[in-house]
Amino acid sequence: MRxxxxxxxxxxxxxxxxxxxxxxxxxxxxxxxxxxxxxxxxDGKYLVTFQVVNPGNVAGxxxxxxxxxxxxxxxxxSTGDTLVEASRKASEKLSRLxxxxxxxxxxxxxxxxxxxxxGVLDAMERGNQLRPTAHLVIARTYLAKDVLTVLTPIDKxxxxxxxxxxxxxxxxxxxxxxxxxxxxxxxxxxxxRNLVITGVTxxxxxxxxxxxxNVQSSVPDARIKLEGLALFKNDRLVDWxxxxxxxxxxxxxxxxxxxxxxxxxxxxKEAINYQVVRAKTDVKAKVKxxxxxxxxxxxxxxxxxxxxxxxxxxxxxxxxxxxxxxKKNLKQEVEEAIETAQRDKxxxxxxxxxxxxxxxxxxxxxxxxxxxxxxxxxxxxxxxDMYIRRTGLRNKPYTPRG
Amino acid sequence: MxxxxxxxxxxxxxxxxxxxxxxxxEASDVPQEPLSAExxxxxDIIRQKTGxxxxxxxxxxxxxxxxxxxxxxxxxxxxxxEKNVYEFVLTxxxxxxxxxALEEKERFQWIEKKLAAVGGVKHISDWRKLFxxxxxxxxxxxxxxxxxxxxASTKGGEYRSIEEPQTQIAVRGPxxxxxxxxxxxxxxxxxxxxxxxxxxxxxxxxxxxxTDVAIMYIKGIANNEIIEEVKARLRRIDIDGVLESGYIExxxxxxxxxxxxxxxxxxxxxxxxxxxxEGRVAVFVEGTPFVLVAPALFIQFFQxxxxxxxxxxxxxxxxxxxxxxxxxxxxxxxxxIAATTFHQEMIPTQLVIAIAAQREAVPFxxxxxxxxxxxxxxxxxxxxxxxxxxxxxxVSIVGALVIGQAAVExxxxxxxxxxxxxxxxxxxxxxxxxxxxISARLIRFGLMFLAAMFGFYGIMMGILVMTIxxxxxRSFGVPYMSPLAPFIPxxxxxxxxxxxxxxxxxxxxxxxxxxxxxxxxxxKPEPPAPSRQEKGGGS
Numbered sequence: 001m002r003x004x005x006x007x008x009x010x011x012x013x014x015x016x017x018x019x020x021x022x023x024x025x026x027x028x029x030x031x032x033x034x035x036x037x038x039x040x041x042x043d044g045k046y047l048v049t050f051q052v053v054n055p056g057n058v059a060g061x062x063x064x065x066x067x068x069x070x071x072x073x074x075x076x077x078s079t080g081d082t083l084v085e086a087s088r089k090a091s092e093k094l095s096r097l098x099x100x101x102x103x104x105x106x107x108x109x110x111x112x113x114x115x116x117x118x119g120v121l122d123a124m125e126r127g128n129q130l131r132p133t134a135h136l137v138i139a140r141t142y143l144a145k146d147v148l149t150v151l152t153p154i155d156k157x158x159x160x161x162x163x164x165x166x167x168x169x170x171x172x173x174x175x176x177x178x179x180x181x182x183x184x185x186x187x188x189x190x191x192x193r194n195l196v197i198t199g200v201t202x203x204x205x206x207x208x209x210x211x212x213x214n215v216q217s218s219v220p221d222a223r224i225k226l227e228g229l230a231l232f233k234n235d236r237l238v239d240w241x242x243x244x245x246x247x248x249x250x251x252x253x254x255x256x257x258x259x260x261x262x263x264x265x266x267x268x269k270e271a272i273n274y275q276v277v278r279a280k281t282d283v284k285a286k287v288k289x290x291x292x293x294x295x296x297x298x299x300x301x302x303x304x305x306x307x308x309x310x311x312x313x314x315x316x317x318x319x320x321x322x323x324x325x326x327k328k329n330l331k332q333e334v335e336e337a338i339e340t341a342q343r344d345k346x347x348x349x350x351x352x353x354x355x356x357x358x359x360x361x362x363x364x365x366x367x368x369x370x371x372x373x374x375x376x377x378x379x380x381x382x383x384x385d386m387y388i389r390r391t392g393l394r395n396k397p398y399t400p401r402g
Numbered sequence: 403m404x405x406x407x408x409x410x411x412x413x414x415x416x417x418x419x420x421x422x423x424x425x426x427x428e429a430s431d432v433p434q435e436p437l438s439a440e441x442x443x444x445x446d447i448i449r450q451k452t453g454x455x456x457x458x459x460x461x462x463x464x465x466x467x468x469x470x471x472x473x474x475x476x477x478x479x480x481x482x483x484e485k486n487v488y489e490f491v492l493t494x495x496x497x498x499x500x501x502x503a504l505e506e507k508e509r510f511q512w513i514e515k516k517l518a519a520v521g522g523v524k525h526i527s528d529w530r531k532l533f534x535x536x537x538x539x540x541x542x543x544x545x546x547x548x549x550x551x552x553x554a555s556t557k558g559g560e561y562r563s564i565e566e567p568q569t570q571i572a573v574r575g576p577x578x579x580x581x582x583x584x585x586x587x588x589x590x591x592x593x594x595x596x597x598x599x600x601x602x603x604x605x606x607x608x609x610x611x612x613t614d615v616a617i618m619y620i621k622g623i624a625n626n627e628i629i630e631e632v633k634a635r636l637r638r639i640d641i642d643g644v645l646e647s648g649y650i651e652x653x654x655x656x657x658x659x660x661x662x663x664x665x666x667x668x669x670x671x672x673x674x675x676x677x678x679x680e681g682r683v684a685v686f687v688e689g690t691p692f693v694l695v696a697p698a699l700f701i702q703f704f705q706x707x708x709x710x711x712x713x714x715x716x717x718x719x720x721x722x723x724x725x726x727x728x729x730x731x732x733x734x735x736x737x738x739i740a741a742t743t744f745h746q747e748m749i750p751t752q753l754v755i756a757i758a759a760q761r762e763a764v765p766f767x768x769x770x771x772x773x774x775x776x777x778x779x780x781x782x783x784x785x786x787x788x789x790x791x792x793x794x795x796x797v798s799i800v801g802a803l804v805i806g807q808a809a810v811e812x813x814x815x816x817x818x819x820x821x822x823x824x825x826x827x828x829x830x831x832x833x834x835x836x837x838x839x840i841s842a843r844l845i846r847f848g849l850m851f852l853a854a855m856f857g858f859y860g861i862m863m864g865i866l867v868m869t870i871x872x873x874x875x876r877s878f879g880v881p882y883m884s885p886l887a888p889f890i891p892x893x894x895x896x897x898x899x900x901x902x903x904x905x906x907x908x909x910x911x912x913x914x915x916x917x918x919x920x921x922x923x924x925x926k927p928e929p930p931a932p933s934r935q936e937k938g939g940g941s
Binding site: 016022023024025026027028030032034053055056058099101102104129131157160 | 742743744746747751754755756757758759761762764767768854855856857
């Protein structure tokens, strides 16, 4: 008995000491990679950019020394035939173990996006560190590497700046959309829906944006800016949409939560501002004479928040008229988006999925030719209900008297 | 009857003692022969046996009309109330005329009558009993020509007065705490439970110290098996001295090799009274304000006395808080170690960067850092507890500076670590029972090692082992984790939850099996009936 206990205890101690601290890694031995950028080199290899946090220079480290004296992030690049190769090769330059669990942003260069995303996403989904909830954006005009090098003033780590911008902009303005790795893979694997990803670009002087002075000035020399939506066909980028029609895309994707619509009133352009506070889009498919037909119904509630023309908002008939005007405006936006997508022959709205749900058998037949043949000629009827709920604290706007 | 039990116990142990090895330091010393008839011989023996200690006062005097009968009273200075001795023992004897013609037996009765004002008069014929009575505070009287002694109870002397308890302080509730005097302590319970069924049995434990130990229970409520078990365990004790109830606790608990306490101790009479009403047994020990209560359950250590005085919703919330506190004091440093050395992905990005930033300048691995800080804290706490109050404050100032500021500024530790240590410390102070807080303190270090080796996996294994161990424990035959495991639904009202008082219909099942109903079931307070209200509203 005693012998057995001795054996068991010594085995337990050995097991502990020999295997102990397995996969242990100290915080000071890790390089926290917060963003990855993907570009192509001229010889067709991947150019991978890593944005590594320099913890000593981030806020919170102010307890010792002068605090955030240096730059908060550091950029490392490496090349390789595959993503994994490039990331392993980066260890030639990095003094710490690259750690991807906190990577929240993937910036894909436009060139890589035009060649196809599918090869890229696999490595990201497969690895156990990188999270599939990481945000995906497309670098527009500039390289992904350039976007990641720009220092940003408020959120010191530019990856955070981009992520937060996407989140708040998609909530308040609605021309950008949050797509993560999972969502992108889901779209790629679905026949009746193509991918839409927000674009990101640099505004200003790129060379000076890399320097610390960039964040020390109230007007930075270079800023990161979200711009447009990239429309994909299968896994390739085919076109960009900007402005109102990019919002039209997001109306159809039911991604709008709050936004502003400006309508003209009695000949004056952009006279009244309507703020959407709640919106819902229903996409329904029907089959008519063996051909699919889509009807989209958009419902929104909101407030009038600005008028630049004299209008009596206590008059209900005025409000009805205004609602009609807003409706017209919205329909125009949405129809523009549909036209663009039909021209590019890519169904980014998921109309195909709606058809699939309505008539799976028909879908089986037309699935392979959906994007190229059926979608461009698809009949889409857009209807909308826009309600004005509140008109602010004033009914009759003031009229300036000279 | 009770007294008899105590006596028989004493006799029995004496028999055993004579057979076994001698460790009492007494058996050979005390003369076996009966008292001598000659006063001088007896006094000589007493002097010799007590080493002529000068606190043993021997006062000679003479009785009878002609002062022809020599006598002496012997008492221990400080253990007796001297005023009593002179006023009620010596004076009546001196003033009376002692009839010489009386037989031995009648002499005793005569003296007993004279001493009626004192009470507790006993007839002593052997030395062992004489010394026991003497050192219990009695006054012993010897008379020349009489081969026995007479003792009269004159207990007195200085004791600490009743004060507010130092531990288990309550905002609401009685302010008195037990003292070192067993009699005062039992009286406090008597005052709370005025019932002849509150039974008290006294015995002496400690072959040298002969300490009074009393067990108290409510006959008819307490489970006989548990009473017998407690008695049997107390009877088994054969130790030279009992100086605190901790001696008894460690000799009667079910399991020595556990960090968890399986008996409950308290300084508060209201807690003891409440436990007696639930059917538990209390053990009082002379010379300590800490009274043992058995059997003890795990959940009991999370129940503060105030829970029953405050309203139920607050008490319930506080109980949940206490379990959380216990858990924090158990695992907080372990979680810090595991999360920063194994599972960095589980910390939010902003936070992990902030922690990494603080750790940049720290030269030690996370585990060493945590261990150093925890040990430092334990040192400070130990120093603060043991030192005189005036010095203790100085220690806490130094500690606050060393732990809080200087160590961080010097870059030895990160400020996140300081936060973790402080929260652990505060949590362990906030646990209502010191006994369970101490066990959490020990287990915490084990969990820290496991976390350093296996991360969260190790912590989970540790907690699992701890839970299994807890479920295997018993206190006087009652499963330690009941009523959680085994699960007893009817008793759940007073575990983590504290239901309204009118819902406590039953006593805890496993502690008390026969007399389980404690109150009638329809006591929910309600506003007066509407008709009465209407009448009242009219005026």
